[in-house]
Amino acid sequence: MMSRVYNFCAGPAALPEPVLAFARDELLSYQGMGLSVMEMSHRSPEFEQIVKEAEASLRRLLSISDDYHVLFMQGGATLQFSLIPMNLLRGKKQADYLVTGTWSEKALEDASRLCRAHCVASNQAARYTNIPDPSTWQLSSPDQSAYLHYCPNETIVGVEFPFVPDVALPLVADMSSTLLSRPIDVSRFGLIYAGAQKNIGPAGLVIVIVRKDWVGDVIPGTPQLLNYQEVAKQHSMINTPPSFSIYLAGLVFRWLEAMGGVSAIAAVNERKAMNLYRTIDESEFYHNPVEKSCRSWMNVPFTLKDEELDVLFLKQADQLGLKNLKGHRLVGGMRASLYNAVPEEGVAALIAFMKAFAQKHG
Numbered sequence: 001m002m003s004r005v006y007n008f009c010a011g012p013a014a015l016p017e018p019v020l021a022f023a024r025d026e027l028l029s030y031q032g033m034g035l036s037v038m039e040m041s042h043r044s045p046e047f048e049q050i051v052k053e054a055e056a057s058l059r060r061l062l063s064i065s066d067d068y069h070v071l072f073m074q075g076g077a078t079l080q081f082s083l084i085p086m087n088l089l090r091g092k093k094q095a096d097y098l099v100t101g102t103w104s105e106k107a108l109e110d111a112s113r114l115c116r117a118h119c120v121a122s123n124q125a126a127r128y129t130n131i132p133d134p135s136t137w138q139l140s141s142p143d144q145s146a147y148l149h150y151c152p153n154e155t156i157v158g159v160e161f162p163f164v165p166d167v168a169l170p171l172v173a174d175m176s177s178t179l180l181s182r183p184i185d186v187s188r189f190g191l192i193y194a195g196a197q198k199n200i201g202p203a204g205l206v207i208v209i210v211r212k213d214w215v216g217d218v219i220p221g222t223p224q225l226l227n228y229q230e231v232a233k234q235h236s237m238i239n240t241p242p243s244f245s246i247y248l249a250g251l252v253f254r255w256l257e258a259m260g261g262v263s264a265i266a267a268v269n270e271r272k273a274m275n276l277y278r279t280i281d282e283s284e285f286y287h288n289p290v291e292k293s294c295r296s297w298m299n300v301p302f303t304l305k306d307e308e309l310d311v312l313f314l315k316q317a318d319q320l321g322l323k324n325l326k327g328h329r330l331v332g333g334m335r336a337s338l339y340n341a342v343p344e345e346g347v348a349a350l351i352a353f354m355k356a357f358a359q360k361h362g
């Protein structure tokens with residue numbers, strides 16, 4: 001078999017190798033049926049079972065109660081930026097947004113086409129390297145605003161909330177790059193959404209976990225396909241769903257359960273991230289600008305002492321099978337994304353390379 005690289009891409013990101021191997025083995029003939037999941041009717045009992053099992057596994061992983069719908073939708077996390085106000089304003093004209101990076105900024109921008117999107121606080125002036133002090137947030141009252149939207153892990157700048165905001169407004173969270181990386185208390189949220197291409201599965205699929213008593217009061221003109229209540233009623237199958245993506249997500253959930261679940265993977269994730277941050281902090285050569293209290297476990301951006309060495313760094317890393325380390329164009333430098341499927345050996349290999357590179361060029 002062709003050897004696999006260590007993939008530090010921010011998304012679409014590394015998937016667990018055993019999952020890919022398992023899917024490969026039953027690609028031509030799912031459970032002896034003589035056809036692949038991609039070729040199977042989404043109305044067949046076999047596919048219905050795949051969806052049911054994927055949902056049940058996710059519910060077990062995150063202890064999602066019966067008070068919540070779990071929806072498999074399309075359009076990535078970006079479409080949710082609009083669906084959230086369409087579905088969750090519930091008669092109000094305003095929603096609150098906390099801006100801690102590019103993704104929460106985009107969410108606010110899209111929401112502002114549909115409602116008054118009130119910016120509670122923004123740390124743009126600090127180049128998104130910290131979380132604005134909660135005592136400075138200009139929150140609206142629950143009479144005025146329908147919810148508070150925030151992004152617990154900003155993938156581009158690598159800022160992660162070490163706490164869940166304690167506010168009167170119901171919380172809506174874009175967990176695209178953190179869901180399943182550490183335990184969360186779902187009951188603290190009205191709605192959680194996550195694009196699949198980080199810790200879940202193929203891009204395009206998006207997971208929505210929403211309180212059942214929150215859905216149904218959509219803004220006029222909302223298409224059926226974008227209406228959470230309708231999607232829930234028809235078990236995420238109003239139209240042909242992204243069937244292979246749901247199947248693969250189900251395999252990833254099963255893999256995570258076999259790994260010991262979210263708490264077990266969180267311990268590994270913390271170790272991976274702390275080892276890398278330690279390497280950065282202990283060197284004079286690398287730098288991470290994010291305030292220590294809110295550094296992401298999933299996305300670690302860093303710069304080199306001399307920007308002119310970036311190309312050489314990336315080339316040599318690539319030759320060693322350390323792939324996709326180029327930072328986002330808005331931030332520059334490097335970014336190592338350390339999602340669940342990135343093994344500890346991969347992070348150790350990256351650290352060894354970084355140390356050797358710094359020694360040679362520092």
Ligand SMILES: Cc1ncc(COP(=O)(O)O)c(C=O)c1O
Nearest residue numbers: 011076077078103155176177195
């Ligand atoms: C936190 C966050 N939100 C939203 C998105 C957008 O996701 P999509 O490309 O699936 O629309 C991303 C993409 O990387 C992201 O990291």
